[in-house]
Amino acid sequence: MAFRDFPDYRAVARLNALAECPHDLTAPDGLTVERITALRASSCGFDLLYATQRVSDEVMDALQALADEAGLVETFRAMKGGAVLNRIEGFDSENRQVLHTASRDVFAEPPAAPEASARARAELDKLRAFLHDLNRGRLVNAQGKPFTTMVQVGIGGSDLGPRALYLALKAHAVEGRSARFIANVDPDDAAEVLQGLDLSRTLVNIVSKSGTTLETLTNERLVCAALERAGLDPARHLVAVTGEGSPMDDPSRYLRSFHMFDSIGGRYSATSMVGAVTLGFALGMEAVLEILRGAHQMDLAAEEPDIRRNLPLLMALLGIWNHNFLGCRTVAVLPYSQALSRFPAHLQQCDMESNGKSVTRRGEPVRWLTGPVVWGEPGTNGQHAFYQLIHQGTEVVPVEFIGFRRSQYGEDIEVYGTSSQQKLVANMLAQSLALAAGKRDANPNRAFPGNRPNSVLIAERLTPRTMGALLALYEHRIAFQGFCWNINSFDQEGVQLGKVLATQLLAIMADTSLDRSGAGEAGSVAAGLLHRAGML
């Protein structure tokens, strides 16, 4: 594959010209029934309504041309097949395959990357056996009682995706089972989680790909100390998920050990054992398989070359239109589903860590915008919080709405003639239209400029399968954008410097202990660090 720079595509010049005068959603015929009906795409149970984006047929054609010129779908297929896409040409880099899709390609015969999928199958078999032992009462605590809680200890990719998925699907939990999460090195995080638990009935799942993550190892020790204080043997309560051959890959210390692989980046690892062990404990094996099936279905759908029929590719290109051509600097992901409350936090990692880059795949500085800031909170809550700025602020914020026609628990009430779920969906659609169409008013403070681009992603109900598809949809939207920007979306060198400096600062602290008398001292310590780090 010959990767080209973003401005070198002919379609980019065409799109720049079209961006001079984007579709006006506030015009009298800016948003018609025909438009709403036509600008709609469907896949894996999701419909994407994008009439409220500032696109015309010409823009859509140019975006298609961009996708074709840049070979986005070909690169995606190559990724699934095991191409070494995690690299920077000509420089030292991770040099790895990118095979999170192999975790769910276990249903295909043959899979696109047979070796990786075989490894994924082997881990699934270990998980099935583990859950079986728990369900049959073969794996119990010292008193012979079943475990009721699994605490996942991990951070970043070993926390955000699994946590978002657990919260999303908690309504489907196995009776008597639940999960909790500890991530932060802040000791109050662990203290708060542990204080409410019956530790004798708790399994602790330590998750670190490298087996060296400072926060996770520290919290493992903290949890072990709590277990010991409660008179419990950590070895009977801990399981581990780690890379093969990592310092944590020591089955003698854990009840069970599961593996993750170099070809799966942390932020893409929710469908590997990183997510599957805790989700399997709390939701059951079948729910895990359903998540994988949903993701697998979306993995297949992402190979469609027609942008109007490929949801992840379409969302990627609409995002590029808003970001690189219309100049919007952030993206808000606003799920109208309380269960998806932490999905935006997962996407912050998945998107910003993937595409917050400044050099190309050849190591040259980029001369175009790469990944935007991604943020969001569930609606309708956000309507009573930051929507003021989205409607009337000086910053145009593209919005990706996500919603479902039915609730999870089914405990609803009709007030003023409609159910809560209807109110939820009605509010989402109303916001989409309000942002797009705006409103004139003689009182300037009550006028709405409109033309605020957004799209609505809607499915029937949030189930394990829908969740898997949604997760994969965003993974691929992010990857397609990274391909298009000619960056490596799969490394994270930008996290290194802070780590190195923190380690040096801690070395100073270990000698002198943190001076508690004032920030002046903290300042000197920091300055000392700067000095020792050779930066003064």
Place this chain on the structure above:
Amino acid sequence: MAFRDFPDYRAVARLNALAECPHDLTAPDGLTVERITALRASSCGFDLLYATQRVSDEVMDALQALADEAGLVETFRAMKGGAVLNRIEGFDSENRQVLHTASRDVFAEPPAAPEASARARAELDKLRAFLHDLNRGRLVNAQGKPFTTMVQVGIGGSDLGPRALYLALKAHAVEGRSARFIANVDPDDAAEVLQGLDLSRTLVNIVSKSGTTLETLTNERLVCAALERAGLDPARHLVAVTGEGSPMDDPSRYLRSFHMFDSIGGRYSATSMVGAVTLGFALGMEAVLEILRGAHQMDLAAEEPDIRRNLPLLMALLGIWNHNFLGCRTVAVLPYSQALSRFPAHLQQCDMESNGKSVTRRGEPVRWLTGPVVWGEPGTNGQHAFYQLIHQGTEVVPVEFIGFRRSQYGEDIEVYGTSSQQKLVANMLAQSLALAAGKRDANPNRAFPGNRPNSVLIAERLTPRTMGALLALYEHRIAFQGFCWNINSFDQEGVQLGKVLATQLLAIMADTSLDRSGAGEAGSVAAGLLHRAGML
């Protein structure tokens, strides 16, 4: 007060010139021990370290001149004294005083706004009596047992601030008491909260200033239905916080009723009864008073005219420097404290709903940037998520770090010679320095551009008093910025259009019910709405 437009200040021209060549933090002497020691301000137990901002003495002087020219402190004093600042000159607007400070001016003699503070005192007396009755066993459930949980039902300002404060101070909870929150109209939100509770021991606190908030009234009905299904009498379980004379101001329906007032905006209401009732239940009366004392102390500190000695004013001006002069479009608030996990969500409302505006206080369109997008998650979690983009992305994101020298629970562990709390603080300081100083590297993918502006706000420990001060610090940083941009930070007309459209859409749904067969139908319904709303 004669409000002028932002570009009309002489200091703005000066700052524009200075912004051509901002302080270079990556230069050999860009970040010295002297600079770190000098660029530091202290107030109410907080130190602000701002050596890592791109400011020089000239910039600081020009920012001081801007504060003086714009009369920021005078306007703030006028606000505290009861000036009608919530208005748009010459147009229909809310026309209200802005007196959230009066809620904590109850300790002053005389208070700046005596009437409002007298009202606040009367409500505090009612709260004291209520808590007393609970503590003495005079107010118990039908079985004579004490209440253990308070569920606050509210949304926006009636949810985010109180929830953020409760989570921040949960470590200080009264033995046997806790709080939960229901906000979203999504029925799964209430279902998830209610399913884990012993309703017979639960008080439900319905909070709506207008007494007409759709989500809150719907959730009130949903909770009452759940109480009735459990054989309980809602009238013995509900308390209310609402505006005087609102449709909810009906003491016969509630065990106790508390008032909030027109002069306090929802997003500034955490220190009124909107926050105090639930916080008082869970943390006790003394904690509520401590929050008020901390906020009151910051309210006084914000009257200092010297920007180098006034924390909220200094943070406001540093924010304006980054946003209006250096062109940064967002602000990340990153607390190195798990307890502050929801504080950024509160700030999203407080800041973006206040300053996401496009017309001046005279109703003219602004020709300068107003409020930025505010977002954030706790560190160190964020380091493993979105920090990649902050360090190496194409978008420069100013960061406001917040940290504490000591933990709340005090349950810590020493690993590799340092405690978790030391690791937490070391990481925060390291990130601050890394963002500012950057790093050269022969491998372009491992180079860090630096010059990413940030500041560190640090205090001894997160207590009710510190929390009160921190809350007020941000309230005033936001208000100072709004004054400077010549906008009305205290209304929220931008939330109206979505509400109106949702109501119309719901009217259609109430007739036809939400078609569940596909988004095509939803699209037609939406189109029907657009049609009926006269927007086609």
